[in-house]
Amino acid sequence: MGPTTKNTIRTIVRRAAIAGGLEVAGGLSRAGLMAGARGQGAIFTLHHVRPKLARAFDPNGHLEVTPEFLDATLTTLKRDGNRFVTLEQLPDALAAGSGPIACFTLDDGYRNNLEHALPVFERHQAPFTVFVTGGFIDRTHTLWWETLADVLAVSETLRFDFGSGMEALEARTTAEKQAVFGRIAAYIHSHDEAKAIASLDAAALERGIDPKAITDRLTLDETGLRRLIESPLASLGAHTISHRSVARLSDAEARREIGESAQRIEAITGRRPLTFAYPYGDAPAVSPRDHRIVADLGFTLAVTTQPGTLVARAHPRPHALPRISLNGHFQRARYVSALASGIPFRLQRRTSY
Numbered sequence: 001m002g003p004t005t006k007n008t009i010r011t012i013v014r015r016a017a018i019a020g021g022l023e024v025a026g027g028l029s030r031a032g033l034m035a036g037a038r039g040q041g042a043i044f045t046l047h048h049v050r051p052k053l054a055r056a057f058d059p060n061g062h063l064e065v066t067p068e069f070l071d072a073t074l075t076t077l078k079r080d081g082n083r084f085v086t087l088e089q090l091p092d093a094l095a096a097g098s099g100p101i102a103c104f105t106l107d108d109g110y111r112n113n114l115e116h117a118l119p120v121f122e123r124h125q126a127p128f129t130v131f132v133t134g135g136f137i138d139r140t141h142t143l144w145w146e147t148l149a150d151v152l153a154v155s156e157t158l159r160f161d162f163g164s165g166m167e168a169l170e171a172r173t174t175a176e177k178q179a180v181f182g183r184i185a186a187y188i189h190s191h192d193e194a195k196a197i198a199s200l201d202a203a204a205l206e207r208g209i210d211p212k213a214i215t216d217r218l219t220l221d222e223t224g225l226r227r228l229i230e231s232p233l234a235s236l237g238a239h240t241i242s243h244r245s246v247a248r249l250s251d252a253e254a255r256r257e258i259g260e261s262a263q264r265i266e267a268i269t270g271r272r273p274l275t276f277a278y279p280y281g282d283a284p285a286v287s288p289r290d291h292r293i294v295a296d297l298g299f300t301l302a303v304t305t306q307p308g309t310l311v312a313r314a315h316p317r318p319h320a321l322p323r324i325s326l327n328g329h330f331q332r333a334r335y336v337s338a339l340a341s342g343i344p345f346r347l348q349r350r351t352s353y
Helices: 003-030 067-079 090-096 111-124 144-153 174-190 193-206 211-218 222-228 251-269 288-296 333-340 343-347
Strands: 041-046 101-107 128-132 157-161 166-170 234-238 275-277 301-303
Touching (some): 003 343, 041 333, 067 333, 090 101, 101 111, 111 128, 128 222, 128 275, 144 193, 144 211, 166 174, 174 193, 193 211, 222 234, 222 251, 234 251, 251 275, 333 343
Parallel strands (some): 041 101, 101 128, 128 234, 234 275, 275 301
Antiparallel strands (some): 157 166
16 A cells, blocks of 8 residues: 555545544534533634535645535524624623624635625625735735645646755646645745745746736735725734744744734725734744734734634633634534534544644
């Protein structure tokens, strides 16, 4: 059994284990057990909201949900007694303590947030915050995960320099493509991110794929963002300029990335944003230093992608709040109830959903 086959099996087993855990958590919640795990509510995060396209190779499938699933999510949360509030209102809502709260956030500012997500949120009168990246707005930076997916979709081999010379990577089967995707993603996350992305962009251009055209195709520009915030339900939050892991930047560069992203949004909305989302948002991408920088720059709160509900012990840490990801591989309404219960995170804190 080759390494790519083993990786495929591990992925299948892991997804089955997560689905099983969600079923168990849902059963416990319906039985009225572990009610304290719910806390005071949750912040939910999404990326793409769009009709599902069938793709043989879809490494970013976890980052997209359908409009129908978003509709089912909002319906389920309302049925379960959750109250929708804006992210900026969250501190006051938590202090009031009036029932479970649900906040919605969407990262990166995709065009489908306007085209497909907004109508669903309007139908339910649910407010939401879109965290936008300055370099995507201005088409100066690229979404490497989208670029890499597009390159591998049309390539059977790929040459990439991991720091010790060009390597030829086999990418003929879906399993091989996924293995290459994972290896390059790991390299980007563990080395100079800007240089690694530049190398990937150059490889894409060699195949006639323009990474900045992908940015333009997928994300909202300033005009689109202005259209989005015409809705009183929509607000914008900061998400850096380049979408790099801030924990791996110097103090000065992290402060510049965060501060300039706030300025870019203020130029669109006329007011400085009070909310910030750390790119990637997991433990390696965010440090206590970054919490301090965000606070120093005047943000009221900031969100990670560390999974969890809003519990009392998190209130003193408004610049490191957890969020629950709505994952494209688990689009069932009963899973939403299970996640909102907080039980999965109580049972297995090291598992991401």
